[in-house]
Amino acid sequence: MTSWLPSAIALLLVLLTSGAAPEPQAANVTGSMTGSITVDLASPGAAIPPTLYGIFFEEINHAGDGGLYAELVRNRGFEDSRLPPACVLDNGFLVPPRTPHFDTGKPNTWRLRWDVTNPYPSWTLETTGGSDARIALSVEHPLHAQTPHSLEINASTVGAGGRVAVLNEGYWGIATTSGAEYRLAFFARHDGTFHGPLTAAIESADGTPLATQTFDGAGFAPNQWRRFEATLRASGTDPKARLALTLGSTGRLWLDMVSLFPAKTFKDRPNGLRPDLAQMIADMKPGFIRAPGGCFAEGITVESRPQWKQTLGPIETRRGTYSPWGYWSTDGFGYHEFLQFAEDIGADALYVVNVGVSCSFRSGTFLPDDQLPALIQDTLDAIEYAVGPPASTWGRVRATAGHPAPFPLKYIEIGNEQQGARYGERVAKFAQAIRAKYPEIKIALSSWIAGIDRRAIDAAAGTIDIVDEHAYKPIHWGVEHFDSFAGYPRPGWDLYIGEFATNAGVGRGNWIAALNDAAYMMSVEKNTDLVKMASYAPLLENVNHRDWPVNMIHFDSSRVFGRATYYVSKLFAEHLPTVALKTDVDLTPAAPAPIAGAVGVGTWNTAAEFTDIRVERDGQVVHQADFTQGARGWSPVTGRGQGSRGVWSAAEGAYRQSQNVVGFSYLGGVSAANATITLRARKISGAEGFLVLAGTADGRRVQWNVAGWSNTQSAIQTNDAIMGGAVRHRVETGRWYDLKLEVRDRTVRGYVDGQLINEATLPRVDTVLAIAGRDDKTGEVVIKAINTAARPASMTINLQNVRHHSTTGRVIVMSSPSPDDENSFEDPKRIVPVERALPGIAPTFTHELPPYSLSILRLGARRQ
Numbered sequence: 001m002t003s004w005l006p007s008a009i010a011l012l013l014v015l016l017t018s019g020a021a022p023e024p025q026a027a028n029v030t031g032s033m034t035g036s037i038t039v040d041l042a043s044p045g046a047a048i049p050p051t052l053y054g055i056f057f058e059e060i061n062h063a064g065d066g067g068l069y070a071e072l073v074r075n076r077g078f079e080d081s082r083l084p085p086a087c088v089l090d091n092g093f094l095v096p097p098r099t100p101h102f103d104t105g106k107p108n109t110w111r112l113r114w115d116v117t118n119p120y121p122s123w124t125l126e127t128t129g130g131s132d133a134r135i136a137l138s139v140e141h142p143l144h145a146q147t148p149h150s151l152e153i154n155a156s157t158v159g160a161g162g163r164v165a166v167l168n169e170g171y172w173g174i175a176t177t178s179g180a181e182y183r184l185a186f187f188a189r190h191d192g193t194f195h196g197p198l199t200a201a202i203e204s205a206d207g208t209p210l211a212t213q214t215f216d217g218a219g220f221a222p223n224q225w226r227r228f229e230a231t232l233r234a235s236g237t238d239p240k241a242r243l244a245l246t247l248g249s250t251g252r253l254w255l256d257m258v259s260l261f262p263a264k265t266f267k268d269r270p271n272g273l274r275p276d277l278a279q280m281i282a283d284m285k286p287g288f289i290r291a292p293g294g295c296f297a298e299g300i301t302v303e304s305r306p307q308w309k310q311t312l313g314p315i316e317t318r319r320g321t322y323s324p325w326g327y328w329s330t331d332g333f334g335y336h337e338f339l340q341f342a343e344d345i346g347a348d349a350l351y352v353v354n355v356g357v358s359c360s361f362r363s364g365t366f367l368p369d370d371q372l373p374a375l376i377q378d379t380l381d382a383i384e385y386a387v388g389p390p391a392s393t394w395g396r397v398r399a400t401a402g403h404p405a406p407f408p409l410k411y412i413e414i415g416n417e418q419q420g421a422r423y424g425e426r427v428a429k430f431a432q433a434i435r436a437k438y439p440e441i442k443i444a445l446s447s448w449i450a451g452i453d454r455r456a457i458d459a460a461a462g463t464i465d466i467v468d469e470h471a472y473k474p475i476h477w478g479v480e481h482f483d484s485f486a487g488y489p490r491p492g493w494d495l496y497i498g499e500f501a502t503n504a505g506v507g508r509g510n511w512i513a514a515l516n517d518a519a520y521m522m523s524v525e526k527n528t529d530l531v532k533m534a535s536y537a538p539l540l541e542n543v544n545h546r547d548w549p550v551n552m553i554h555f556d557s558s559r560v561f562g563r564a565t566y567y568v569s570k571l572f573a574e575h576l577p578t579v580a581l582k583t584d585v586d587l588t589p590a591a592p593a594p595i596a597g598a599v600g601v602g603t604w605n606t607a608a609e610f611t612d613i614r615v616e617r618d619g620q621v622v623h624q625a626d627f628t629q630g631a632r633g634w635s636p637v638t639g640r641g642q643g644s645r646g647v648w649s650a651a652e653g654a655y656r657q658s659q660n661v662v663g664f665s666y667l668g669g670v671s672a673a674n675a676t677i678t679l680r681a682r683k684i685s686g687a688e689g690f691l692v693l694a695g696t697a698d699g700r701r702v703q704w705n706v707a708g709w710s711n712t713q714s715a716i717q718t719n720d721a722i723m724g725g726a727v728r729h730r731v732e733t734g735r736w737y738d739l740k741l742e743v744r745d746r747t748v749r750g751y752v753d754g755q756l757i758n759e760a761t762l763p764r765v766d767t768v769l770a771i772a773g774r775d776d777k778t779g780e781v782v783i784k785a786i787n788t789a790a791r792p793a794s795m796t797i798n799l800q801n802v803r804h805h806s807t808t809g810r811v812i813v814m815s816s817p818s819p820d821d822e823n824s825f826e827d828p829k830r831i832v833p834v835e836r837a838l839p840g841i842a843p844t845f846t847h848e849l850p851p852y853s854l855s856i857l858r859l860g861a862r863r864q
Contacts, residue, residue: 032590032791033792034588034794034795035589035796036584037585037770037772037783037795038583038586039581039772039781039798039799040581040800040801041581043581043801045528045579045581046580047528047578047579048576048577048579048580049528051287052287052524052525052533052534053534054286054287054350054533054535055284055288056294056499056538057289057291057338057540058291058292058537059321059329060295060538060547061538061540061541061542062171064329065171065329065333066171066542066544066545068540069274069330070265070274072171072174072260072262073168073258074121074168074170075122075168076257076258076315077315077316078137078149078150079328080116080120081116081120081121081137083114084299085303085304086301086303086304087300092114093113094112094300096108096362097301097363097365100364101360101365102357102360102422103364103419103420108365112326119137120137120151122168123135123151123167124166124167124169125153125165125167126163126166127162127163128159128162129161129162130157130159130160130162133154133164135154137150138254141225141254143225143316144317146318151254151255152252153254155250155251155252158248163246163247165247167242167243168243171542172545173239173240173241173242173557175558176204176210176211176237176239177234177558178235178237179233180262181231181233181234181262181263182202182231182233182261182263183232183259183262184200184213184232186228186229186255186256186257187256187316188220188255189221189224189225190220190222190254191223191252193250193251194249194250194253196219196248196249197215197216197217197248198215198220199245199248200215200246201213201246202234202241202242202243203242203244204236204241210235215230225256231263239557239559243258257316262274266344273337278345280560280562281345282344282345283570285574286345286573287573288411288533289342289345289350290352290413290498291338291349293306294416295324295361295362295416297354297415298354298357298358298415298416300322301358301363302354302356302357302365302367304322304358307319307321307378309381311331311334312336312401315330318332318334324362325547327545336385336403339386339407343407343408347408348409349408349409349410350410350413351382351413352415353413353415353430354415355415355427356375357418361417372429376429379412379414380434380437382394383434383437383438385398386398386406387409410442411443411466412442412444413446413498414426414430415427415446416446417446417449417470418448421455423456423459424445425459425460427459428459428460431443431463431464442465443463444498445466445468447469447470451469457491466493466495466533467494467496468496468498469496469498470499470500471500472500472504473502473503473504473520474502474503474504474719475504475512475700476512476718476721478517478520479765480763480765482519482523482769484523485523485526485531488530494530495530495532496531496534497531497535498533499535499536500520500534500537501513501536502514502520503549506550507820508549509550509551509563509565511816511819511820511852512788513565514854515568515786515788515852518568518786518854521534521568522769522784522786526583526771536552543555543556544556553566554825556825559825561824561825561828562828563823564816567833571854575782575784575856575858576773577773578774578777579773580772581772581774581781583783585770587793592698592765593698594674594746595672595673595694595695596673596695596697597695597696598666598667598670598672599667599694600664600665600692601664601679601681601692602657602692603657604662604688604708605660605686605688606660606684606686606690607656607657607658608657608681608683609654609684610655610656610681611653613655614677614678615667615676616675616676617674618674622670622675623670627653627655631648631650633667633668634667634668635666636648636665637666638664646658646661646663646664646665664693671695672694672702673743674745675743676741676742676743677739677743678738678739678740679739681736682734682735683732683733683734683735687711688707688710688711689711689730689731691704692704695743697746698718698765700719701718702718702743703716703718704716705717706729706752712728712729713728713729714726714757716750716760724760724761725760727757729752737753738752740754746761747759748760748761748762766790767787767788768785768789768793769785770786772784775858780860780861781859781860782858783855784856785854785856786853786854787850787851787855790819791851792848793848793849794846795846795849797844799843802843802861802862802863804861804862805843805860805861806860806861807839808838808840808860810836810838811838811847812835812855813833813854813855814832814833814853815850815852815853815854816852838859843861
């Protein structure tokens, strides 16, 4: 990790990477799985909010433009080559103002690669048959000040049988379906030299026309922008079609705001949403929608933050917002459309407002305190637009837009992933103003990425209703830390898990990730006295542009599928009890496999060297390294996602990794099982300390990270998940340290200079977890259970304090033979729920949970 990053940011970067190259794996566990699930109907717990599960929408992975927002033309306003506000271009990078970072007070050094080389991205000029023309970006006589650019076409020759055309490829193809209608609209003007006609066509990828409309020269007026529109009906199907605008004569013509929408949008809304994606979201029955971010709500600079007032009205008046994920958003899916979508799917709206600070992981630029009153007033205006009476200033604007009734805005979140007392003080100012005018609106503080930030919360004490914690976790974390919320204090505010996902070491989102997401959601549902809301993140991914590694719903121009986690989330919302019931699980499986596999050493953005490496087992030395004779037997490997294995060599009696990179090296033929590893280590340079690698457990690398996280703490880890807690600890450059790592079965202990620093016993990941609740609407007991093992689990279900019960129920099961299985375009229903009747229900009965499965049992039963 980069040395200037705060330790929590560094922790985030670690969590988003995983593991080394292939290592020896522990043997599969065998043996029976038996146990019991006991549900006490006379011991109700907390009430479960019907709006517990929601969704989080952010403009990331082209989730909106090129996704949920149904516009088919990319760069419709010719604005995508603009630099974001307040940024300059320096040697291929966007550079923000070098002002102090809000968190650190130090000048920010962040920059972002700028890959735009075409002044009119997604548009190309085609000239055939002896035709000759030029195109250029123009700011002459703009259509609107907010969108000042247009495309100038100067056709000097139109050859017989040839053409001059500008082509738009859409978002990796314009999906066209035979028989479907498409709404075309564009603005055009000329200087008196162009006499028409202009032909608009949807063409297949090979140029075959699928739908055409010709506009004759009479509709064009010299030096005046005119709007043209038509409905095109496609005669063929092509997911990779394009839009072509062909000039029928020479001359100069300017085009702007070229738009193509499917005639059929979700709920038939104008400027609407892609029906298949919107319906998949609606089918999740979300209790709320959080938007517009996430990092998008912050901007790469405070000047580039989204501003809701600029997302209202005709599309040609919308400035657009530069997403921190590296592309322009049209703001077509703006504030009004967000509120409308929430209403259309029966969800409450949670709107995230900027607190006057840009993204902490980017530039961290901010507005001074004296500009906060205007920003707070802007937030009050946003609330008035959503819920104010039609006679109010902004309520009138809403009514004029066709919605006189209030929208379902229930929550305002102030900022995103900020930290510290300074942020908390700003939250308090916003909250005071909001509460004074809109006491019914719930106010959320967005806590830092790696836990609950007490500094911000304490500074905003008494002014917040909800704290938003984000939880991106590696594989198996959800299972190993099941019911983690039980240890949280109950401080008087509600907890919202605004972003959660199992997203490291799980491919593009495999079945074991979904099972861990299910375990995490079970933890949420078990603790609704504290946790009132939760939403997975990110929601959407256009597979042609992935900004984040694991996303719930994948799509391209014409297809869509939900990951297994999508169906898990859908099931949890569909089978949400009214109140939790006391549930106990007793499991008697075979013992899990011990830690085994190769011994090794490593670095993380550090250069270091190691010597006197000794491995002992049962009092016998099984390996003693002698680097004066070279490094025979040691094999450097590449850290997954890191792109380097380091530069390893035997030098001056030590084993040295000489670059400040992520690098691992393993000793062949020497297992860490029940071994004691001793060595000396010295940091040469770089951001952190060093790693001692101790084989694998449950398919994950086991390591002791000494002075990691920007040289601030040490911890035992499996892959990048901390086990047993981290301890504040640092090392000095150039100093030799005596290290000892003891591995006993599944327990690891790490000593520095004879002092015990870290200790952890790895919890098992092949287990059965269960929760239960009472559904007052149906009179049923709902049991949610997961089996994370490779073998079935025969479980005795005990329903205590039952007076009446049905003899049949039903069970909904999701399972797959391999934890690495994933849904895909080719096999979108590989892992989906299957429902069947469940006979033989009694106060005590036996039910088998399949391997690698989620089961939801619905049993008609009432308490005594």
